[in-house]
Amino acid sequence: GLADRLQETFKKLRGHGKLTEDDVKSAMKEVRMALLEADVNFKVVKDFVKRVTERAIGQDVMEALTPAQVVIKIVNEELTELMGGSQSKINMSSQPPTIIMMAGLQGAGKTTSAGKLGLALKKQGKRPVLVAADIYRPAAVTQLQVIGKQLNIPVFSMEPGTDAVTIAKSSLNYAFTHANDVVIIDTAGRLHINEELMQELKDIKREVKPHEILLVVDAMTGQDAVNVAESFNKDLELTGLVLTKMDGDSRGGAALSVKAVTGCPIKFVGMGEKLEPLQPFHPDRMASRILGMGDVLSLIEKAQDAFDAKEAEALSKKLRKDEFTLDDFLSQMKQVRKLGSFEQIIGMIPGLGSQVKDALKDKDIDLNGKEMRRIEAIILSMTPKERANTKLINGSRRKRIAMGSGTRVQDVNKLLKQFEEMQKMMKRMKKMQGGKKGGFGGL
Numbered sequence: 348g349l350a351d352r353l354q355e356t357f358k359k360l361r362g363h364g365k366l367t368e369d370d371v372k373s374a375m376k377e378v379r380m381a382l383l384e385a386d387v388n389f390k391v392v393k394d395f396v397k398r399v400t401e402r403a404i405g406q407d408v409m410e411a412l413t414p415a416q417v418v419i420k421i422v423n424e425e426l427t428e429l430m431g432g433s434q435s436k437i438n439m440s441s442q443p444p445t446i447i448m449m450a451g452l453q454g455a456g457k458t459t460s461a462g463k464l465g466l467a468l469k470k471q472g473k474r475p476v477l478v479a480a481d482i483y484r485p486a487a488v489t490q491l492q493v494i495g496k497q498l499n500i501p502v503f504s505m506e507p508g509t510d511a512v513t514i515a516k517s518s519l520n521y522a523f524t525h526a527n528d529v530v531i532i533d534t535a536g537r538l539h540i541n542e543e544l545m546q547e548l549k550d551i552k553r554e555v556k557p558h559e560i561l562l563v564v565d566a567m568t569g570q571d572a573v574n575v576a577e578s579f580n581k582d583l584e585l586t587g588l589v590l591t592k593m594d595g596d597s598r599g600g601a602a603l604s605v606k607a608v609t610g611c612p613i614k615f616v617g618m619g620e621k622l623e624p625l626q627p628f629h630p631d632r633m634a635s636r637i638l639g640m641g642d643v644l645s646l647i648e649k650a651q652d653a654f655d656a657k658e659a660e661a662l663s664k665k666l667r668k669d670e671f672t673l674d675d676f677l678s679q680m681k682q683v684r685k686l687g688s689f690e691q692i693i694g695m696i697p698g699l700g701s702q703v704k705d706a707l708k709d710k711d712i713d714l715n716g717k718e719m720r721r722i723e724a725i726i727l728s729m730t731p732k733e734r735a736n737t738k739l740i741n742g743s744r745r746k747r748i749a750m751g752s753g754t755r756v757q758d759v760n761k762l763l764k765q766f767e768e769m770q771k772m773m774k775r776m777k778k779m780q781g782g783k784k785g786g787f788g789g790l
């Protein structure tokens with residue numbers, strides 16, 4: 348799927364420092380392919396890739412992220428933006444009833460979604476009424492009545508032969524007299540868009556002036572859904588979309604393209620045939636679902652929380668002045684321990700990242716969670732003076748520290764050796780970067 352393709356792509360992003368044009372371009376080539384294969388509109392893909400590329404090229408890889416994470420972050424933000432930024436809601440009228448008209452092709456899920464929307468609003472304390480304005484299919488009225496009964500929501504209908512506009516208009520009187528503050532009008536669909544259908548919908552719109560015109564589209568139909576949305580929007584000026592059958596294995600194309608093509612936000616998603624409350628659409632959640640990287644994204648968020656710029660700056664200064672002590676080591680470690688494995692963490696330390704990781708690998712240093720807890724215990728068993736100057740720590744002190752931390756002298760020796768290696772490496776890196784303004788990693 349799309350998620351797998353993208354993850355493969357991001358795995359290939361290597362290196363550190365700045366993201367080079369080549370890095371970004373080859374990654375974007377793959378992203379482009381993946382999106383096209385997911386049936387995202389061609390023009391949308393083109394614009395999307397352009398925006399991500401512009402943002403990613405030359406971006407400093409700092410603030411505790413790896414190059415892949417930086418690109419993932421940008422892709423995620425742009426995907427979210429593509430689908431509408433922040434989440435949309437129903438526009439409630441200050442003068443009830445709020446009138447909502449459902450439109451769409453036959454089988455898109457209008458009737459089902461009308462019921463689900465009614466249920467969602469009912470749960471918010473509203474008193475909705477469902478209006479059976481699909482007069483063409485004989486079973487349509489019955490279908491809505493069955494749904495209404497199941498959800499305990501009233502259904503307004505009129506005798507056979509009444510036209511849809513009259514039904515819609517009359518339903519407003521019903522709402523007034525029954526104190527219904529939301530009117531949800533279920534309309535007729537056709538297999539394809541035709542003039543007759545559009546005219547009827549335009550007539551209903553003109554007569555009842557809905558506050559919301561929601562187009563219901565089937566996500567499984569991909570680009571067709573987008574084309575349908577485009578033409579409905581031209582004629583009706585939609586206020587939002589309901590994307591149904593998101594529980595099926597749609598390739599994501601409709602969700603990704605429809606807002607960009609029509610300018611209409613997706614307001615809700617249908618996630619099954621069962622009559623559950625219609626779910627609000629969250630572009631950010633959908634983006635991370637499409638990326639299939641919920642874990643990575645939350646790690647990125649946490650990493651950013653954990654390292655505010657000031658702290659990074661302070662640490663960087665210490666590194667520059669050779670004042671990086673075991674205390675700093677410990678406080679860094681504590682700060683990031685909640686994030687995950689040491690490998691991930693070291694990759695997030697500003698300006699260090701893969702150089703340190705590689706070097707530590709050579710030294711066969713394994714720093715998993717258990718090891719980290721041991722290290723923490725050892726450092727805490729040292730006196731402040733010892734932590735500031737490891738040269739003080741002679742044989743008898745090592746014995747004392749081992750006893751205090753419930754470890755062995757070998758463990759203390761090992762930690763001190765690791766710390767020494769790290770200091771050496773930092774010195775080496777400092778020399779490598781010497782003269783360059785800002786010191787480590789562009790800080």
Ligand code: GDP
Nearest residue numbers: 453454455456457458459591592617618619620
């Ligand atoms: P309408 O012709 O637009 O009113 O569509 P219906 O509401 O009658 O739905 C058509 C079919 O799609 C029905 O069998 C529904 O149960 C099914 N359906 C509607 N919404 C969803 C959804 O979100 N997921 C799934 N899997 N099926 C849905």
Ligand code: MG
Nearest residue numbers: 457458481487
């Ligand atoms: Mg229907």
